[in-house]
Amino acid sequence: MENITKQLEGALAATRDINQVDSDKKQLVLQDLADALLKNVEAILLENEKDVQLVDINDPKRDRLILNEDRIQALAKSVLDVAQLPDPSGQLLSKRILENGLLLEKKAVPLGVVAVIYESRPNVTIDVAALCLRSGNVCLLRGGTDAFHTNSVLIEIIQQVLLKNQLNPNIVQLLPTDRKFVQELLTATKYVDIIIPRGSQSLIDFVRAHAKVPVIETGAGVCHTYVEQSATIDKAIAIVANAKISRPSVCNALDTVLLDEQIADSFLHGIIIPFQKAQVEIFADEKSYVILEQLKYPYLQKADDADFGREFLDLKCSIKVLDGLDNALRHIATYSSRHSECIVSNDAEKLERFMNAVDAAAVYANASTRFTDGGEFGLGAEIGISTQKLHARGPFALEKLVTEKWYVTGNGQIR
């Protein structure tokens, strides 16, 4: 195959088929899919093993790639969860009769063709297919080479379920992993309505740089927690420790602590207990370095400029001591990636100023940034956390897999 044009054409044609399927039928298809996953555990594990064997045993992506019976059951469960979410397509968003008698309705309709480019996790294949099916979208899945066998068998199972339900199998398609086809996908404005890159920063940057199709950027999270001088120190310590330690590899994990000078000493005395236990490496600015050195904190380095605005994705963080809310706001405006930002304070006026002034998808008062997540926000499974401002901001979940369409009904009106 020299190009993916046939697959793109098939996807566009399939939008008309999935568009005619009602909400109940889509729920049934998803229930069938959950069943089919459970019935095909052996076949899936067999193909998965082929992928896993090709990855070095010490490579961290090996764990992300591995499926086992528990994980397949979890996949089936997540498909059933998506089936229970309300279908966002078809909803009437507004309705008015204009003075000239025209009936003007705005309805939510599926986006059309949704393409997702992702790396080794095979659960993305099932999550995206389920979300797109629920909302009436066609999806094009471009998974990583590492997961090729696993993704192939998963797509085969999905397409069998579609066929069994008399639906066009092109509603869910796997694209070939060869790099040369990515360029065709990224510029296929005639066929593809939206591209979502899901994975490393370098993948996202590549897509942003080359895409002509609109992109939803699910970007990096450089997340700050600012401990303001009026903060309850124990609460601040619990929030910072949770935001850093509970799952350091994800985008809503803490990267930088900003400390008001007045409470720096007492905060640092407390935070080193959970941090030392978890072996958190601290990149400290001058003032915090002096304190932490006196406290003999073992995992200590002097921060340089590059340690601010850095997404660590690891048990590492930077700390800066500063003077007051305005300086904290200035630091965040300079270094934030506009994902999730937090203030810990008991001063109502400062809380309000911080929440309004910080430009981010999610702003927090006195809670861990780790809550920025579709499931935690009650939106269900998410395709990613959008750090851009158009269409979707924050968790990009089922409810945003639609666009609007204006229906204008008249009886001969002219202008």
Add this chain to the structure above:
Amino acid sequence: MENITKQLEGALAATRDINQVDSDKKQLVLQDLADALLKNVEAILLENEKDVQLVDINDPKRDRLILNEDRIQALAKSVLDVAQLPDPSGQLLSKRILENGLLLEKKAVPLGVVAVIYESRPNVTIDVAALCLRSGNVCLLRGGTDAFHTNSVLIEIIQQVLLKNQLNPNIVQLLPTDRKFVQELLTATKYVDIIIPRGSQSLIDFVRAHAKVPVIETGAGVCHTYVEQSATIDKAIAIVANAKISRPSVCNALDTVLLDEQIADSFLHGIIIPFQKAQVEIFADEKSYVILEQLKYPYLQKADDADFGREFLDLKCSIKVLDGLDNALRHIATYSSRHSECIVSNDAEKLERFMNAVDAAAVYANASTRFTDGGEFGLGAEIGISTQKLHARGPFALEKLVTEKWYVTGNGQIR
């Protein structure tokens, strides 16, 4: 000046200032702006004359460029109209208390920095500035070289109004017209939140090809009207004549008529009366050509393939005779630019199928496509008609100059 970085930095800094201005104050600023335009009629006309003199008297853009007292009064009026529209920023979109006690609110907030690249019409300068001020956005205006003097004096007036109201003048800025700065603007992801190209297809294509900042595409309209066999012919003629003749230079004007074979003869007999009066040139497919030739229609050509899917923007249209709804849907799916599409019919089932199956920003049953317009839809002034599916579709008006922001308020919650 070698780059526009200082202006971009100024714009980003100004977002924090306009963000703090409440709705009432923004209304007062717009009222001041309307007054200032009326007080400065002479100064505006003087600068406008400099621009107009440089354009050849036969160039159609000369008319678009010319201001006079009436047009300035219309500008002031449009500023007052925008002032009366509800401020979309600050609205509470959803509010829930999660099981863990977190208060989760979603609020509409200004997009931030909005850049508009446009051509010779100086009214865009005032319209965009007013819409951005109303919604709390900073705007960067990159107008055409032709309107440089006019735009400069208009921006000077706006900035004086901002200063008079103790506001940062960088809230509304004019960018230099030199082409080399456009590239910097299109890639300024750190400073600019959205770019809207407004003008010719070649401008839009250029922006789409080079922008890294998210773009709202306000694209071409290749608009079809399908006259189904059950249509009331007189109504169909009135709708088609209006859609083609009332303002042929705009994107919601008709480009192609699709006719069911059974009514082709009677429809064409009738439409030639208004079309001949307006000297509409018809590019006819084989079947309609035979009929129109017998009728001795004077402005008749044989259509070739390129005349379908062509945006004429002129008193020209193509006509095709076909057989039934499915063929009409297929033709539209192939040639539509997804702007505005119409069916004229008395068959309820076919009307519904057409409205649901056609993928376009606006679909019409028995009314002229000329209604696709922010004002007509009751949304107020528009920045353009979006033909893409993300964020805004159809008229891109004040209500879409916002994004969402999640406010999460806790008392120490951790995950």
